[in-house]
Amino acid sequence: MLKFVFAVVISLVSLSTTAKSIVVLGDSISAAYGIEVGQGWVALVQxxxxEKYSDYTVNNESISGDTSAGGLARIDGVLSRHKPSVVIIELGANDxxxxxxxxxxxxxxAEIARRAKKSDAKVLLLSMRIPPNYGKRYTEMFYNVYPQLSKELSVPYVPFILEDVALVKQLMQQDGLHPNEKAQAVIVxxxxxxxxxxxx
Known part of the structure; x- marks a missing residue:
C-alpha cells in the first residue's frame, strides 16, 4: 500500500513540474465577447x-475593453501567478x-514583452487593425507598431488576426467589431x- 501511495505522489510531483503554461493577455477578442467562452479561439487552441502538446495549459487573462496600459498594469501579477512558458499578447484595438x-x-x-521575456517566457504578439474611418495616417501608424516591435524586440508577430474575418459579414457579430463563433476557427x-x- 505504501509503495502505491509513494508512486502516486511521485507521479503527481512529476506532472506538476512538467506542466507548462501559456498565458493569453488580451481584450474582448480573446475573452470571447458575445459568445460562449468555450467557443472562443483561446479555448479552441487549448x-x-x-493532440500534440498536452503538457501545455492555456490560462486566459483577457478582459473585454482592456487597453495596452491595462495589460501593462496586470502583467506582473499574471507572470507571478502562472509562471508561463509563453505569453501571447493580444492588445491594442481599444487603444x-x-x-x-x-x-x-x-x-x-514593449514593456509587457520585456517583462515577459525577463521572466523567461517566450512572447507572441498578435497584431490588430482599426477601422479606416480613423484616417490613413493614424491607422498605418497604429498597425506598424506590431512589426516594429517584432523587429526591435526579436519577438514573432502574427499579422492582423481578423484579416479574413473583419470584412465577412457572416463571421462578425452585429456590432461589426467582434468576431462570432464561426470566426473563431479561422482566427486559430x-x-x-x-x-x-x-x-x-
Whole structure:
C-alpha cells in the first residue's frame, strides 16, 4: 500500500513540474465577447494542444475593453501567478478605437514583452487593425507598431488576426467589431503555426 501511495505522489510531483503554461493577455477578442467562452479561439487552441502538446495549459487573462496600459498594469501579477512558458499578447484595438497615441501603445506593449521575456517566457504578439474611418495616417501608424516591435524586440508577430474575418459579414457579430463563433476557427488557423514554432 505504501509503495502505491509513494508512486502516486511521485507521479503527481512529476506532472506538476512538467506542466507548462501559456498565458493569453488580451481584450474582448480573446475573452470571447458575445459568445460562449468555450467557443472562443483561446479555448479552441487549448483543444488543439491536447493532440500534440498536452503538457501545455492555456490560462486566459483577457478582459473585454482592456487597453495596452491595462495589460501593462496586470502583467506582473499574471507572470507571478502562472509562471508561463509563453505569453501571447493580444492588445491594442481599444487603444486605437479611443484614438490613443501609437507611441504610447508601442511603449506599453514593449514593456509587457520585456517583462515577459525577463521572466523567461517566450512572447507572441498578435497584431490588430482599426477601422479606416480613423484616417490613413493614424491607422498605418497604429498597425506598424506590431512589426516594429517584432523587429526591435526579436519577438514573432502574427499579422492582423481578423484579416479574413473583419470584412465577412457572416463571421462578425452585429456590432461589426467582434468576431462570432464561426470566426473563431479561422482566427486559430492564423495563430496556430506561429504558436507551434515557439513550442518546438
Amino acid at each position: 483543444g488543439k494542444l491536447q 486605437g478605437l479611443r484614438g490613443l497615441s501609437p507611441a504610447e501603445l508601442k511603449n506599453n506593449l 488557423e492564423k495563430i496556430w503555426p506561429h504558436l507551434v514554432n515557439l513550442l518546438k
